[in-house]
Amino acid sequence: MYSIYWISNFLLIFLIFIFSTSALDKAINFKKSIVTFSNFGIKKNYAQIALVFLLGVEFYIAISLKLMGVTLINLLFITIFFSTVSVVIFINIKNGKKNISCGCGGILENDNLSYSIIIRNIIFILISLCLYDKELDISNAHLIIIFIVIASIGFINLSIKNLRNFKKNMINVIEKLQ
Numbered sequence: 001m002y003s004i005y006w007i008s009n010f011l012l013i014f015l016i017f018i019f020s021t022s023a024l025d026k027a028i029n030f031k032k033s034i035v036t037f038s039n040f041g042i043k044k045n046y047a048q049i050a051l052v053f054l055l056g057v058e059f060y061i062a063i064s065l066k067l068m069g070v071t072l073i074n075l076l077f078i079t080i081f082f083s084t085v086s087v088v089i090f091i092n093i094k095n096g097k098k099n100i101s102c103g104c105g106g107i108l109e110n111d112n113l114s115y116s117i118i119i120r121n122i123i124f125i126l127i128s129l130c131l132y133d134k135e136l137d138i139s140n141a142h143l144i145i146i147f148i149v150i151a152s153i154g155f156i157n158l159s160i161k162n163l164r165n166f167k168k169n170m171i172n173v174i175e176k177l178q
């Protein structure tokens with residue numbers, strides 16, 4: 001029980017660190033972040049609004065996690081946040097926009113979009129679910145758990161299909177080279 005306490009505290013501090021460094025990096029590099037958001041196909045005016053909203057959400061989550069831990073509201077915010085970001089990344093990957101920054105900021109920043117970012121986001125959702133320390137009311141919790149499981153299975157399935165397509169493409173390239 002003692003080690004679970006330390007592990008859960010470490011994971012909570014890790015999530016707080018992730019959200020706060022991500023938000024701080026975007027705030028410090030505001031103009032660069034607008035360009036990154038614009039690369040996702042968002043018009044510049046909307047990119048500014050989206051960025052301010054995103055900063056507010058990230059700062060709220062970081063502060064709220066510090067003050068209250070993982071509450072049901074925080075769990076919902078984290079799930080919606082990472083799910084939305086994952087959908088935007090997925091759409092851009094499918095549209096061939098892989099060579100742009102993910103816009104994550106902080107230690108999560110990545111210069112290329114990939115399915116590993118989506119998987120990482122699902123892991124953050126699962127960590128948050130594990131840290132949710134209240135007794136789950138089954139009438140509410142099952143919806144969250146079902147959503148997370150379906151999203152995880154869906155993204156894993158998409159990753160497997162993407163690997164198969166990659167293999168086919170590589171075989172085609174090799175055949176063309178011969």
